[in-house]
Amino acid sequence: MAATYKDIRRLTGVSLATISKYFNGGNVIHNNRVLIEQATRDLGYQVNDVARGLRSRRSMTLGVVLAELNSTFYTTIISSMEEKLREAGYGTIICDSRGSAEAEAEAIHFLIGKMVDGIVIMPVGDEVAGLAAAAARGVPVVTVDRAIANAAVDTVVIDNRAAIASAVDLLVDAGHIDIGLLAGPDAIFTMRERRLGFREAVKRHTGRLPRRTFTQPDPVSVQGGYQGLRRLLALEPRPTAVVCANYEFTVGATVAINELAADAPVPAIVGFDNLDLARIIRPRPTLVVQPVAQIAVRAAELILDRIASPFPLEPRSVVLESELVVGDPATYAFRGGQS
Amino acid sequence: MAATYKDIRRLTGVSLATISKYFNGGNVIHNNRVLIEQATRDLGYQVNDVARGLRSRRSMTLGVVLAELNSTFYTTIISSMEEKLREAGYGTIICDSRGSAEAEAEAIHFLIGKMVDGIVIMPVGDEVAGLAAAAARGVPVVTVDRAIANAAVDTVVIDNRAAIASAVDLLVDAGHIDIGLLAGPDAIFTMRERRLGFREAVKRHTGRLPRRTFTQPDPVSVQGGYQGLRRLLALEPRPTAVVCANYEFTVGATVAINELAADAPVPAIVGFDNLDLARIIRPRPTLVVQPVAQIAVRAAELILDRIASPFPLEPRSVVLESELVVGDPATYAFRGGQS
DNA sequence: CTTTCAGTACGAAACGTTTCGCCATGGGAG
DNA sequence: CTCCCATGGCGAAACGTTTCGTACTGAAAG
Incomplete structure (x- = not known):
């Protein structure tokens, strides 16, 4: 034909x-x-790129495995990355692991079968099952957002501890002492790092470790943030401020706060990601904002570099800084002790 | 190796x-x-799927071209669709046309080169440049969200006129007469349909055509919704209610309303898409919600069907219904005439 | 007037599968 | 005991490129 x-x-x-x-x-x-x-x-x-790929052993296609296609944070990264990769002539096959390590391994297997020239992955947990298979076939891998335990791959992450610390600093400056944390399980790199950063920051300020943290098993769920905030508020003494460790939790916590009885004391809150949120919620919330576009661009650079390089490179690691976008003072002000 | x-x-x-x-x-x-x-x-x-694809002439890969990767509406669709397609053994190459017809044509070209077995596209405008090329090579095409003028392709859309009409009905029932519309240019199928539906509905209720509509050239911009709402409110007489024809406009309009002076009369508003929004904004807004998951599943079915079919099928068209999710009455109540 | 060399062109052999046509085997029907 | 048919196996020829080694040409160098 x-x-x-x-x-x-x-x-x-x-x-x-x-x-x-x-x-x-x-x-x-x-x-x-x-x-x-x-x-x-x-x-x-x-x-015919298929024939070309067979003979030349370069498919000009990259694979992207992400933990959740239904998360603005990830799709924003994908969007920037796809643009960058296409400019370089590469197509992008996207796989959604839906937070399952098994699906993740399957996705990598699938991508290897498609002879992708490289894989960008936002790992589910600390171990990625398909990594050995990829390495055995010389397919370079870059992890994004979450680092992997002792794996020889390139990585792009943000400084999660500093990110959370900046939130804690703001709250402490505003007079808060009893601060709660709403985070996911430690099995997830970002959650673990953010929790550690939280503990460090609180200890640095108060000399004591924080007690008020709530761990929600499902990290990418609005529902989890909702429940988490309610749990935290049910504690005695009740925290006067809450830090939410990711976007979904921020949304869920916001919903929960919206539902508080008019006379109930509203906790101060600092959220994560997605600047758009700051624009539609009133009063304007304070957010830890990750440099999404930069993350994407650096990841694309790393993988393209590695594909182009004739000899094996040392694993490289890029750490980017987040920014604390301060919202309406009413959202983080200290309004006195617990009720 | x-x-x-x-x-x-x-x-x-x-x-x-x-x-x-x-x-x-x-x-x-x-x-x-x-x-x-x-x-x-x-x-x-x-x-090796590449070798297999070359010989068998089936790459087991589908292409998806969407107008904007940075839009929840589209990514939600992609997410469901990817799952469905993967179950059927297909990989998904995603291309972002960024609202440019030129980039769209390039993307189709690119996908054809990759020997995709089919293309799902959310078209930028009423004509898709690469369609002939795809047809010439026997690559089936399904359009989603937006229909294409007289093209022999399968289509999944919602009943846009009915969708908008349901919003207008609610507002009229609440007592509004002077209703504004915030929509994108007629070159975009959904925007045109929704505007038509709006006119029909208003005329049916009031016997007259509406005058208060604002067309924002860039359809997928929060900024556009923001400006649009301000323009509408500057009109004399001022509309007492506004319908937003897509998600981004809804967000933008919400931002604008948030910024209204405390004493300024707040217009009633009905928005579009993304139920999550309804949960974080207070008072809870009323939204026209599209059946995103269904749209995705039906599109996947159509394309898989067509690939599997040994003989050419008639073009098929699936029309789904949207749902009006009614929010807090305060957001759509009629509070008296113009100021 | 030969030698050399840069610039191109060419035929043929890959790349890793699928598929076509043909052949061997062996068990059941006649 | 023969014949048939179903089952499975095999070699070889694709699929549409890239790439290797070789060969041609004409102009510059000797």
């Missing part, structure tokens, strides 16, 4: 080798160039 | 044809089956 080099040869008399050279930017004598271009137009010819 | 059939043959003595049969689920005598399985394990063998 679709035209091939052979059709072009038939129309032009030029050999396959020369046609290949033409389509790969090589030098071709003017006359042949014109002939090939004419034939290409006449036939509506388009290079 | 990676093992091939030849390696398996070397270890087992079984012919390539039989090995192929095994990996395609054919009948293989018990002894051979065991041998092949053993060798597969020993070698860490995995089928």
Whole structure:
């Protein structure tokens, strides 16, 4: 159905080798160039990347495995990354692991079968099952957002401890002492780091470790943030401020606060990610904002670099800084002790 | 580097044809089956989909072209669709056209080169440039969310007129007469349909066509919704209610309303999409909610069906209903005439 | 007037599968 | 005991490229 080099040869008399050279930017004598271009137009010819990939062993396709397609944070990263990769000529196959390590391993298997030239992964847990398989086939891997225990892969993360510390600092400055944390399980890199950062920061300020933390098993759930905030508020003494360790928790906590009885004391709150949120919620919340576009761009750079490099590179690790976007003072002010 | 059939043959003595049969689920005598399985394990063998795709002319990969990866509405659809497609054994290559018809055509070109077995597209405008090329190569196409003028492709859309009408009905019932519309340009199918539905509904109720509509050239922009609402409110007489024709506009309009002076009359508002929004904004807004998961599933079904069908099918069109999720009465109540 | 060399062109052999046509085997029907 | 048919196996030829080694050309160098 679709035209091939052979059709072009038939129309032009030029050999396959020369046609290949033409389509790969090589030098071709003017006359042949014109002939090939004419034939290409006449036939509506388009290079078959599958055949090309088989022979050249480069599929010009990258795989992306992410923990949750339904999360703004991840899709924003994908969006920037896809743009960058396409500019470099690469297509992007996206797989959603839905937070399951098993699905993640399957996805990697799948991508290897598709002969992707590299894999960008936002890992579910601390171990990624398919990593050995990828390494065995020389498929480079870059992890994003979450680091992997002692694996020789490139990594892009933010400084999670500093991120949380900046939130704690603000709250302490505002007069809060009893601060709660709403985070996911320690099995998740970001949650563990943020919890550690939280403890460090609280200890640094108060000399004591915090007690008020709530761990929600499902990290990417609005519902979890909702319940978590309610649990925290049920504690005695009740925390006067809460830090939410990711976007979904921030949304859930906001919902819960919205539902508080009018006379109930509203806790101060600092959330995570997604600046848009700051614009639609009143009073304007304070958020730890990650440099999403940068994360994406750096990840793309790392993987492209590694693919291009003729010899194995040392594993590299990029750590980016987050920013605390301070909202309406009413949302983080200290309004006196517990009720 | 990676093992091939030849390696398996070397270890087992079984012919390539039989090995192929095994990996395609054919009948293989018990002894051979065991041998092949053993060798597969020993070698860490995995089928090369690129070679398979070249020979069998089925790449088991689908392309998705969407107008904006940075839009919850689209990513939610992608998420459900990817799951469905993967279950059927297909990988998904995602391309973001960023609202540009040119990028859209490029994306289709790119996908055709990758020998995708089908393309799901959320078109930018009323014409899709690459459609002919896809048809010429027998690559089936399904459009989602937006229909395309007289093209022989399958389509999944919602009943946009009814969707908007349900919003207008609610507002009219609440006592509003002077209702504004915040929509994007008519070049976009959904925007055109929703505007038409709006006019029809208003006319049906009031006997007159509405005058208060604002068209924002950039349809997927929060900023546009923000400006649009301010423009509408600057009109004399001022509309007492506003319908927002998509998600981004709804967010933008909400921001604008949040910024209204405390004493300024707040217009009633009905928005579009993304139920999560309803949970974090207080008072709870009224939203036209599209059946996102269903849209995705139906689109996946259509494309898989068409790929599987040995003979060309009639173009099919699926129209789904949206749902009006009514929020806090305060957000749509009529509070008297214009100021 | 030969030698050399840069610039191109070409044929043929890959790349790792699937698929086609043909052959061997063996058990049941006649 | 023969014949048939179902089952499974095999070799070889694709699929549409890239790439390797070789060969041609004409102009510059000797």
